[in-house]
Amino acid sequence: MNELPARFWLIAAALALAACSATKPVAVATGAATAAAAPVPPDPKGVGLDMADLDHTVSPCDDFFLFSGGNWLRNNPIPSYASSWGPRNQLGNRTQALLRRILEEAAANRTAPPGSNAQKVGDFYAAAMDTAAIERAGLAPLKPELVRVAAVRDQVGLRAAIVHLQELQAGVFFRAGVDVDEKNTAQYAVRLDQGGLTLPDRDFYFKSDARTEKVKTAYRAYMTQIFSLLGDAPAVAQRNAATVERLETRLAKASRTRVELRDPQANYNKITVAAAQQRYPVLAPQALLAGMQLGKAREIIVGQPAFFDEVNTLLKTEPLADLKTYLRWHLVRSVASTLPTAYAEAAFRYNQAQTGAKQPAARWKRMQAATDQALGEAFGQLYVDQAFSPEAKAKALEMVNNIKASMAEHIQTNTWMSAPTKAEALKKLNALRVKIGYPDVWKDYSALKITRESYLKNVLAARQWAAREAAAKFGGPVDRNEWSMTPPTINAYYNPPLNEIVFPAGYLQPPFFDPRADDAINYGAIGGVMGHEITHAFDDEGRQYDAAGNLRDWWTPADAAEFTKRAAVVGRQYDAFSPLDSVHVNGQLTMGENLADFAGLTVVYGALQKQLQQRYGNGPRPKFDGFTPEQRYFLSWAQLRRQNIRPEALRQQIATDPHSPGQYRTIGPLMNMPQFQQAFGCKEGDKMVRRAADRAVIW
Template identity: 40%
Template sequence: MLKRSTKLSRRLALLLSAGIGLGSVAVTAHAEDAAQTTTPAVQPASFGAWGVDLAGRDTAEKPGNNFFKYANGTYLDHLTIPSDMTSYGPFNALAELSRQRVQTILNELSAHPVKHPASIEEKLGTFYASFMDEKSVEKQGTKPMQADLDAILKMKDAAAFATLAGSATTGFATSPFSLAINPDAKDPTHYALNVDQDGLGLPDRDYYLKPEFAAKKTAYQTYITKVLTLIKWPEPAQAAAAIVAFETKLAETHWARADLRNPEKTYNPMTVADLAKAAPGFDWVGWLTAAGLPKEGLENRTVIVGEPSAITSGAAELAKADIGLLQAWEAFHTVENATSYLPDAFVQARFEFSKALTGQPALPARWKRGVQATSSAMGMALGKVYVERYFPAENRTAMQKLTNDLKDAFRIRLQHNTWMSKPTREAALRKLENFEVQVGYPNEWRDYSDLAVKKGDVYGNAKNGIAFEWHYWVARLDKPVNRNEWDMTPQTVNAYNNPLFDQVVFPAAILQPPFFNAKADAAVNYGAIGGVIGHEMTHSFDDEGRKFDEHGRLRDWWTKADADRFQKLADRLGAQYDAFEVLPGVHVNGKLTMGENIADLGGLTLALDAYHASLKGQPALVIDGLTGDQRVFLGWAQVWREKLRDDTVKQLVVTDPHSPPQARVNIPMHNIDAWYKAWDVKAGDKLYLTPKERVKIW
């Protein structure tokens, strides 16, 4: 997908690692918690007469030395990241446009909030109006949260802790393990329960264990101390130190993110009874019961355990933990999870930590926080209104045509693949033919009739939204999977590949310039949105996606020889990314980013093929001195013209399966033969690779 959050349920884990976009750091989600800070608007991007910002290029840079800089250098030299953001580029610009459009919708709907709203329009308007009533939030103080804090103080033993942690699915509490309901990876027609490692407050285990993040860890402990002080917790500094020490122990047990990308290693089915034997020290039945799962037959119900060693070790750590520590840990994380709905003192405390973590200097305006909060609770309801107002029907039609063009190009690539054996190639073609694309908005809209919203109850409304979402999935647990469910809202600037459905989804909000531009030259659209389409398609055949068959089942349908040949090519490509230095001493993790890198190379390759096929044998036009192939490459490069803060880069290199923008342009390009011809790249240029060094997978 296009942007990735670092705090995810397993529901999104495969989807988000099989997407196209740059990851968003965890604190960006927090940073919608804004006071009254306003940020000067960034000037809207100009894409010229035919879809490319020619003035944004740095023509003093030789394309063969740094194509990213050649295509985007002048634009980026004059770009200042808004003070309330950690990065800025096309994703951010379109996300901001989407927020503004949603704000317009919510401003209209919230003009007359209702005490007990019934219609979805009333619920949306009342939810947003209540959130925006900052005076009321300040007046209520911590009273709305008191019942949750009292429940924590009443927690006197391990069984009570497991019960409280289980309730995290329906409120602001936290849990040392995550629980999700997803299609079963080996039978995606039915849902399964997934249990995974969790419990860390910093972005990744490396933040606890590696010395280069020591300052961030210290800032985190300072933040915990401030939060506990605000709620008058006894000995807050001592409790904060104990919490960080406890989470460090959990971090030592956690699997690395690169290992989480292996769907075979993270598929470990067992009954709840077997889980209790494998991971003693935690009341699993009590935890699951508190989460609302049916009690009857619970011990015999199957769960899919993602990281068995981490779950076992985590349970052992919990068994040793003092109940006072667990109370403080729960109290801190409950406040942290609810901060958006609490008075400004809590927001400011979190922002100070956010600033230390990412370098973001200012908080966004409160209305952005309100848009985010309302979207979290009723995203699909907002999406329906968004589509009606802002998504032209012709965009859906144009995308469907482009998708078919890319699918045709991929079919030809597979038919002529030289390193695949015939049986594997035939199976790959079957998978491609089964490939489903959904564009703009889902085929079915969600019903929010059961979601309770009350005027003036900011904390309660948000908590009800969390509970509604969880109950929505619990109700589906023993029912057939609905393939029309989306894991993104239409107003999300992103796209994703769902390997369990052999499906890709393109929300409405991404189908705008520079990704898709109805007024642009065809070559530019093929390079931009065509590259995105190809990227998502090839995710079905990357190092993760290839392990799912044409029905979305986790099954090894490759011969060993084919898998070995594929891996050798993937390793060669990974080495190119490992060598890429983002900042002095900071390198891309080629293993973590492998799937995205393969998809970038495949997507751009397919986009170029589809563009050539669209010419139907006719010569391409030359526009402003640029050939068709050159415009395809510029279309792709322009999508990635993003600037990031240094601390954000350092975080994303550890947490994000997507490579940084420069790498997403330069490395795929210099593996494609047509790029050399298009830009007259020769030996001696910095990006030059000999033909034998170029990696060709699809």
């Protein structure tokens, strides 16, 4: 199989043809008497890129997504249980194998000290895997909760049921909880935000295209089957499903769109509890907060005031029986995976309509994820002990610091940002906190009781424990050691109110991070992720938070206007991407992620150049597999974003996910980058080269 050239030789008459040649260079004779030159030794094989994955029938300057991984895409079909497949899934499989061994050892250990992490993790997983016990129990473990809903007789009882179901994370009507106050990040605040829907997005309730109708048909069938399993007669089950859809449609109509939810200022509306009580008397925030152990709160943040106007009206005008039907549905839906097979299968069929998956994942994989969700840091401690070294943490931290230094240079040399805004930006960058691997302080699960008696009871206990733990934080100092992801998670995040970037141990392993690989590979892989998360602090949302994490405008009006103008170019570029007929990427919904990809790659490229300069000075830089460090950098980025995805899942991703599809995360940023064009010898007119007038430039 041909490979991209190790070098681009400027041989006068052959220049135009050699620019993208796939042959190895040979020595040229300087005279008739000159002996044949010695053959050029092959470049050494590198670590981190599989040359067999490249598709040399495609020019890198034409479609870098296919060039970098076309063979991989053909040779890695989506498994029947998955909706998409890529390197992260493959890493997930390897990580899951280790996690499974940890769980099975814990489950087999019947002598673990009572109350220890090993006992709780082992008992949780053992109960989750005991399908015979789950089938025998039927609905018995859920019976007390169903009785509680059935016993509601008036508005007071209804509010109490809503509070209880909020604690159980059943997703009824809205989301309520304690979080850092975005305009005073030294304290916690109580927040109320829109919610209460089953379909994946508010727009699904109103769209009528064939794909949406297919999902809605599955949604109605799912509800009807669940009500039938609960004992309702067929006609009653259908009426109950229609009731839930009618109530959810009311909530959806009052909900903000996903694009509107990206405006943090619009979603921060702090009012006194007394004022909220007056505006929403049926919802009765005072009683609501008291029931949630938050009665001492004097102010609350209402994310979407008009949505709660509708909730208040709905609770007042809808028949109590219909509201109870809605509560019953969401209670059972939220725990379907813990119930007998018929319930879990009904949930899968609904999910199948959305994702196209052919069959459920193996039970052990699903129960492993459930253990991580319920006991993430208890489970995570067992994982970290076996899978994450101090050396890996130190290397990752070194890379982050190099990338931060590159970001500082980009800010300082920025040509469109004024000095006052640069000073604030540098202050924010310097204050950015970095968390690597796992928490410095682990969660204390001592108040959570886990047994082998019932998987469902364990899930409900863990949810209630988490809700009460969150409520207990209110009024105390902000816990800056807390993590929002568990150690085995293969992901990362930026948290604006805490101005921190977080990289769990699960992400810091091959192919995303490999201590054996050359700098270009690691900077293009996990380095690209680090740059992405750092530059989230300066994307269209993140830039609205200051160095302390407060939601405060620190930009001069002229600089803010210039940023918005430049970001709009990126938005228009992604709006034009269309992976399916009549389906376009939403450039506004994906704006933050696209900006972070583009800016991150630009900043990390600068960090790589500094690293190479430190390592090799002005001397030659080694090639591996025939590629320069710059080429390997872009290939590393691209190969980790290759993805096969089912059409159903792709449509849903575009409708609901702030991330663009993998192919556009690959080519979208590179089309704007002269560094990429120089690395691969691309020229004006090539598909991977945007005209200068159309090119986006942020940092």
